[in-house]
Amino acid sequence: MSEVLKVDGVSRRFGGLLAVNNVSFAIEPGQIVGLLGPNGSGKTTMLNMISGALKVSGGQIAFQDQLVTGLPAHKIAKRGVARTFQLVRSLPSLTLTENVLISAAYGRERLWGAAALDKVAENLALVGLEGRGDEPVADLTYIDLKRMELARAMVADPKLLLLDEWLAGLNPAELQIGVDLIRRLQQRGITILLVEHIMDAVRATCARCIVMSAGAVIADGPTDQALADPEVIRAYLGDDDA
Amino acid sequence: MKPFLFGLLVIGLLAWAPLVLNDYGTGLLLGLTGYATLATAWAMFSGPTRYVSLATVAFFGIGAYTVAVLSETLPYPLVLVVAALIGLSVSLVVGLATLRLAGVYFVIFSFGLAELVRQTVTWYEVNVTGTLGRYIFLPLEARHIYWQLLALLVLTLLIGIYMRKSRIWLALVAVGDDEVAARHAGVDVTRTKLALFALSATIITLVGAIQAPRWTYVEPTIVFNPTISFLTLVMALLGGAGKLWGPIVGAIPLFLLFEWLSANFPNHYSIILGGIFILIVFAVPNGILARLETLGQRRKGEAQ
Amino acid sequence: MFEHLINGLVLGGTYALVAMGLTLQYGIARIMNLSFGDTVIAAAFAAYVLFTALGLSPLLSLLIVVPAGFAFSYGIFSLIMRPLVRRSANSEALEVDSILATFGLLFVIQGVLLVLFGGNFTSYSYLNVPVDILGAVVALNRLSALILAAVLGGALVLLLMRTRWGLRMRAVAISASSAPLVGINVIQTSRMAFAIGGALAASGGVVISMYQTFTVTSGVVFTMKALIVVIMGGKGSLPGALAAGLILGLVETFVAAYIDPGLTLASTYLIFLALLLLRPSGLFGKAS
Ligand SMILES: Nc1ncnc2c1ncn2[C@@H]1O[C@H](COP(=O)(O)OP(=O)(O)OP(=O)(O)O)[C@@H](O)[C@H]1O
Ligand SMILES: [Mg+2]
Numbered sequence: 111m112s113e114v115l116k117v118d119g120v121s122r123r124f125g126g127l128l129a130v131n132n133v134s135f136a137i138e139p140g141q142i143v144g145l146l147g148p149n150g151s152g153k154t155t156m157l158n159m160i161s162g163a164l165k166v167s168g169g170q171i172a173f174q175d176q177l178v179t180g181l182p183a184h185k186i187a188k189r190g191v192a193r194t195f196q197l198v199r200s201l202p203s204l205t206l207t208e209n210v211l212i213s214a215a216y217g218r219e220r221l222w223g224a225a226a227l228d229k230v231a232e233n234l235a236l237v238g239l240e241g242r243g244d245e246p247v248a249d250l251t252y253i254d255l256k257r258m259e260l261a262r263a264m265v266a267d268p269k270l271l272l273l274d275e276w277l278a279g280l281n282p283a284e285l286q287i288g289v290d291l292i293r294r295l296q297q298r299g300i301t302i303l304l305v306e307h308i309m310d311a312v313r314a315t316c317a318r319c320i321v322m323s324a325g326a327v328i329a330d331g332p333t334d335q336a337l338a339d340p341e342v343i344r345a346y347l348g349d350d351d352a
Numbered sequence: 353m354k355p356f357l358f359g360l361l362v363i364g365l366l367a368w369a370p371l372v373l374n375d376y377g378t379g380l381l382l383g384l385t386g387y388a389t390l391a392t393a394w395a396m397f398s399g400p401t402r403y404v405s406l407a408t409v410a411f412f413g414i415g416a417y418t419v420a421v422l423s424e425t426l427p428y429p430l431v432l433v434v435a436a437l438i439g440l441s442v443s444l445v446v447g448l449a450t451l452r453l454a455g456v457y458f459v460i461f462s463f464g465l466a467e468l469v470r471q472t473v474t475w476y477e478v479n480v481t482g483t484l485g486r487y488i489f490l491p492l493e494a495r496h497i498y499w500q501l502l503a504l505l506v507l508t509l510l511i512g513i514y515m516r517k518s519r520i521w522l523a524l525v526a527v528g529d530d531e532v533a534a535r536h537a538g539v540d541v542t543r544t545k546l547a548l549f550a551l552s553a554t555i556i557t558l559v560g561a562i563q564a565p566r567w568t569y570v571e572p573t574i575v576f577n578p579t580i581s582f583l584t585l586v587m588a589l590l591g592g593a594g595k596l597w598g599p600i601v602g603a604i605p606l607f608l609l610f611e612w613l614s615a616n617f618p619n620h621y622s623i624i625l626g627g628i629f630i631l632i633v634f635a636v637p638n639g640i641l642a643r644l645e646t647l648g649q650r651r652k653g654e655a656q
Numbered sequence: 657m658f659e660h661l662i663n664g665l666v667l668g669g670t671y672a673l674v675a676m677g678l679t680l681q682y683g684i685a686r687i688m689n690l691s692f693g694d695t696v697i698a699a700a701f702a703a704y705v706l707f708t709a710l711g712l713s714p715l716l717s718l719l720i721v722v723p724a725g726f727a728f729s730y731g732i733f734s735l736i737m738r739p740l741v742r743r744s745a746n747s748e749a750l751e752v753d754s755i756l757a758t759f760g761l762l763f764v765i766q767g768v769l770l771v772l773f774g775g776n777f778t779s780y781s782y783l784n785v786p787v788d789i790l791g792a793v794v795a796l797n798r799l800s801a802l803i804l805a806a807v808l809g810g811a812l813v814l815l816l817m818r819t820r821w822g823l824r825m826r827a828v829a830i831s832a833s834s835a836p837l838v839g840i841n842v843i844q845t846s847r848m849a850f851a852i853g854g855a856l857a858a859s860g861g862v863v864i865s866m867y868q869t870f871t872v873t874s875g876v877v878f879t880m881k882a883l884i885v886v887i888m889g890g891k892g893s894l895p896g897a898l899a900a901g902l903i904l905g906l907v908e909t910f911v912a913a914y915i916d917p918g919l920t921l922a923s924t925y926l927i928f929l930a931l932l933l934l935r936p937s938g939l940f941g942k943a944s
Contacts, residue, residue, distance in 0.1 A: 161536060183535040192536075199533035201526050203594075212526055215519040216538030222519055262537065404752060406759070449929050456688060456751055457887070457932055463690065464880040468925050475918030578876065582763065589756070619771055626763030630736065633756045 113175070114139050114270050114301045115160065120169030121325075122155050129155045131325035132169070137270075142292065142302040144312045144333065147322035148346055153305045154196055156322070157272045160303070161193045162186040174269065188218055192268035194259040196275050196305075200247045207243035210234060210262045217266030233261040237291065252279060264295070271295065271302045277311050289314050309337070321345070366502055370495035382498040384607045386563050389505040390580070391587040391599030393555035396512060397548045399593035400524035403451070407462035408584045410469045411439050411553045413576040415560025417473060420486040420570040428490060432561050439557025440550055442469075447549040452542055470576035477572070485571035492565045500562045508555055512596045524548060525594075579622070583610065586629050659792035660913045661906070666798040668905020669805035670863050674878060675885035675897040676809055677856030681729075682883075683892020684829045684849035687737050687754045691762040692857055693878030698765055699725055699861025700870050701773055707780050707865075714782060714866050715804075721858045729854020732761070733847045741843065762875065769872040779869040797866045808859050812852075813894050825849055829892040877921065884928045903927075 113136040122130040130152040137143050145153050158164040160171055162183035171179045178186050192213070201209050207230055214226045221229055234240055237257040247258060256276060263271055277288045285308070292315050296302060306312050312319065312333065319336040321329040323345035329336045336342060370378040390408060398405050418435035426434065450461045477484045515521050523544045526534035531541050560575065567574060583606070591602025609628075614621050674696055681689050702721045706712040712720075740753045783797040816822035828835045828845045835842050864870065864878075885904055889896025907927060908920040915923075 163532060163536070182540075183532075184538050184540045187536050187538040195533075199530050199536075201529040201533060203525050203529050204522070208522060208525075212519075212522045212534070212539065213537040215522060218538075266538065402752070404755060449933065453932055456755075459688075459755055460880070460883045460887070461928070463883075464876070464921075464925065467876055467880065468921055471918065471921045475916065475922075479916070479918065579763075582759065585756075585759075620767060622763045622767030622770065624767075626760040626765075626767060629760030629763065630757050633753060633760065634739070 113137060114173070115303070116172040116175075117156075117160070118170045118172070120156070120159060120171060121167045122152070122159060122164060123167040128325050130159070130322075133322070133325075133327050134169075135320050135327065135330060137301055137303060139269075139301055140296065140299055141318060142296050142304060142316050144316035144319040145303055145305045145322065146307075146312065146319055146336075146342075151322040151345075152325040153322055154274055157193060157274055157303070157305060160186075160270075161191055161272055184216070187213075187266065188216075190218055190267070190269035191272065192217075192263035192266050192270070193272035194256070194263055194274055194276050196278075198252070198255045198259055200250075200255050200258060202246075202248040204247060205243065206234070206239065206245050206247055206250065206258055207231075209247050209258055210265050213262045214265045219267065229265055230261075233265045236264060236294075237261045238287070253284060260291075268300060271300050272305075273302060274305045275307065276304075277306060277308055285311060313337075363502070363506060367499060370498055375494065378494045378498060380611065382494055382501060382563075382566070383611070384603065385498060385501040385505055386559055387583060387587060387607050388600045388603040389501060389508055389559050390556055390584040391591070391603045392505065392508050392512065393552045393559070394584050395588040395593040395599045396508070396515070396555075397524075397545075397552035399588070399595075399598075400521065400528050401545060401548070402528040403545070403549075404459050404585070405462045405549075405552075406459060406581050406585065407446070407465040407553075408556055408581040409576055409578055410462075410466040410581075411443065411556040412560035412580055413466065413469060413473075413572070414439050414442060415557035415562075416564040416567075416570060416575040417560075417572070418557075419490075419561045419564035420488050420575075423488050423490055423565075428492075432558065435561035436554050436558055440554045443550045443553030444546065447546045447553075451545045451549060466576050466578060466581065470572045473576075474572045485569060487569055488565050488567065490565040494566070497562060497566060501559065504555065504558055504562065509596065511551070516596060520544065520548075579625070582625070582629070583607075586625075586632060590632055658790065659794065660909050662789065662792055662794050662802075663798065664906035664909035665902065666794075666802045666805075666867070666905070667909055668902035669802045669809070670860060670901075671881055671885055671905050672898045672901025673805040673809050673863065674857060674860035675882045675889070675901050676812060676894055677853040677860065678879075678882040679853075679886045679889065679892055679894065679897045680825075680849045680856065681853035682886055684825050685733070685737070685846040685853070686741075686750060686832065687733075687846075687850060688751055688758070689850075689853075690755060690758040690879055691765055691875070692758075692853075692882055693880070694762050694765040694769075694875035695725060695728070695854055695857040696861040696864065696878045696882075697870055697872065697875040698769060699858035700865035701769060701778065701861075701872075702858075703862040703865040704778055704780055707782060714862050715800075718804075718859060718862050721862050722855050725858025725861075726851045726855040729857075730847065730851035732854070733850040736761070737850065738843065738847070741846065762879075766872055766875060773872060775872055777869045777871050780865070782866055795867065801863045801866045804859075804863050808856070809898065812856065813898075816894060880921075881924060884924060888928070888931055 115137040117133060117135050120130060120133050121128065133156060145156065147153050155164065159166050162178070162181055162185070166179055170177060173186070173189060173191060178189065201212070210230045210233060211226055214221045214229050231243065234243055237260050239254060239257050239261065247255065250258065260276065277285060280288055289311050292302065304316060316333050318331065319333045320327055321336055321339070321342045328341045328345060329339040369381060373381065390412070394405065394408055397403065415435045418438055419431055422431045422434060446465065450458045474484065523534060523539045526537065526539060527541055527545060535541050564570060587602040587606050588599040589602070590606060591600065592598030610625070613624055617624060678689065678692050681687050681692065699721050702724070703714050703717045706717040706720065707714065736757055737754060740757060741750060783800060785796045786793045787796050787799060816825055824840050824845050827838070827840055828842055832842050881904065885897055885900045888900035904924060904927070907923060911923045912920050
């Protein structure tokens with residue numbers, strides 16, 4: 111197995127808008143890859159297509175050498191792709207434990223009972239929510255909800271983790287904890303595709319970056335090079351001017 | 353062990369009741385058990401997923417009408433099986449077609465389903481069999497019907513208890529909260545909804561089939577009476593559709609109230625019913641039990 | 657054939673008129689009103705009473721029934737819907753609440769009509785004279801119903817498309833959350849839309865009473881059909897409601913004429929289902 115994820119000529123159209131335009135890239139196992147770009151450049155749309163939340167308008171996506179294009183989200187999740195959402199999606203009728211448990215129960219291993227609860231507790235501890243499993247998620251703060259989402263993604267033992275601005279909204283101290291956490295996930299052998307606007311965090315975690323603008327990839331390479339690319343600078347500055 | 357013994361005791365008492373009650377009492381108990389089962393079965397699907405189904409009487413009527421059509425030709429237990437199978441098939445077709453869509457389309461479709469089934473049955477009877485209205489002659493007394501309903505209610509509750517301990521409950525609640533999140537956690541949302549809708553509809557069909565012999569004469573307008581959908585919904589909502597015991601807690605007072613109303617205000621029954629329902633929507637949006645629970649939580653919160 | 661076409665247009669025109677009312681209530685006021693068809697039927701009974709008791713022609717009774725429909729719906733919105741709109745945290749909660757509350761209202765209206773009129777089929781004979789149009793024989797009452805539906809529907813479309821007031825309505829339909837930013841009072845606009853929707857329902861009831869038999873319980877079917885038309889046409893779209901209403905009326909008339917009158921509702925459902933599965937956003941709605 112060479113690549114964890116291979117995106118080949120993928121496009122997505124919303125009516126007249128081409129939100130993702132013929133994008134191709136591949137990710138090697140164990141990498142943390144940054145997916146950057148100004149607002150509205152198509153990053154979330156790209157993640158949505160990889161996780162099966164949206165259908166592609168054209169192109170192919172392969173996960174661990176098998177085509178997953180067109181598969182429903184739950185099947186892709188079962189193969190080992192987990193994600194967090196830019197706008198947190200919690201299950202407010204359930205407790206913190208149950209919010210994470212569902213992903214263990216319906217994930218690759220279909221755990222249930224004591225084994226599942228152990229695994230949930232372990233992952234709650236991983237994200238810094240130990241001992242709080244009985245709290246209703248409706249009462250959690252935004253930051254804790256983001257932690258919950260990461261625990262829910264991790265409890266399924268994913269091969270590929272998609273993080274959509276998971277670090278957004280953290281204060282500097284929390285940001286440092288978050289960055290350390292992401293690095294620790296990498297040490298577990300998880301491949302991560304990270305959408306992020308905070309450049310310090312990107313530099314601290316990603317060896318490689320893919321930069322999108324207006325739906326197309328405009329740079330792809332080692333982080334320093336990609337961020338120094340004149341076209342990338344123009345894309346971001348142009349965005350600021352607008 | 354204790355709740356188990358207590359449960360057996362209650363079931364035993366309830367089963368024994370018609371032997372000492374007069375006809376009126378048995379009839380009342382029968383009607384109540386019927387509605388308790390309907391409301392519990394309704395809430396099994398609609399409670400956690402929040403897909404409001406207005407189709408109860410479509411399935412109830414299918415059950416009753418099947419018995420009316422087949423009671424002469426097949427042995428009774430087999431008639432029940434056939435009724436259940438028909439209810440199951442219809443619910444699968446309806447579910448497959450509508451459950452993939454947003455909740456509101458489902459509500460609309462279920463709202464008209466009873467009328468559709470009623471008109472289709474009427475059309476079929478008039479054009480194909482040439483009869484409209486059928487007699488049911490089955491050697492079943494009120495208490496026999498009541499015992500069957502009681503057994504079905506117990507079975508429904510057992511399924512409910514089991515479900516709440518299994519992962520499917522988590523999936524159903526998740527579907528009600530956020531389908532996208534549920535999908536990405538690995539839940540096959542469409543299949544989960546379909547399975548539960550079909551289970552709930554099949555139980556409702558059976559209630560109709562079992563109760564059918566209570567009417568000796570059956571025709572589409574009688575068995576597809578929309579008030580049944582309405583009452584079921586109101587009972588489940590009042591008691592709290594998300595709780596195992598909620599629908600029964602709602603069914604008891606409302607059934608007695610409705611009995612009293614229809615005996616004393618037969619002409620204004622539907623007006624009062626509608627008015628009460630509007631009040632319920634205003635007063636207890638999440639049902640009485642859910643409300644008690646939130647109050648309890650608040651008190652706990654203050655104590656800490 | 658030509659005769660069926662005209663009858664289909666009459667029926668379709670009526671559906672379109674009624675559905676425009678519902679699309680105002682659902683698309684702009686965001687209230688899914690399950691008692692809508694019962695408002696229609698109540699108006700039909702009112703026209704019946706005015707005709708048989710006072711000898712008032714349906715055209716004149718419009719002048720009474722339509723304002724009454726407006727006032728009734730205005731009152732219902734203020735009394736029942738507004739508190740629900742206020743307390744609802746999101747549009748989903750409002751949808752469920754309004755469905756449940758109007759479901760209750762349905763039984764109240766039906767109950768009142770039942771007390772007043774009983775459960776029998778009702779109709780009256782007005783302008784029941786055949787006219788000949790290009791060889792097809794059509795009852796004059798149907799023809800006037802069609803003209804009436806066209807005039808009322810046309811007036812509404814003009815109002816919405818050409819006036820500032822209409823612009824406000826459309827703004828709320830497109831985005832209720834950003835309308836306040838440009839100084840639009842959403843609750844007021846919603847109430848207006850809901851009341852006008854009720855007025856249209858009432859006018860639809862009068863039109864229907866001119867050429868159809870109705871009973872106290874026919875409301876459910878009208879609600880269903882209006883909902884189907886609204887969804888087919890795309891929620892909140894008047895041209896969509898017009899086109900979808902006409903399609904539905906034509907299909908029903910032809911099914912009744914060439915297949916079986918007992919299967920019209922089934923055919924309506926079939927169209928609805930096919931449409932939901934193929935184009936969930938409606939014929940004229942934006943594909944998402
Ligand atoms: N469901 C949708 N329907 C229509 N247009 C959409 C939809 N989702 C995204 N878009 C559009 O596609 C474009 C790309 O959006 P996307 O959310 O992928 O951007 P992004 O790179 O994630 O931006 P941000 O940094 O702000 O999160 C935007 O113009 C957006 O408006
Ligand atoms: Mg994004």
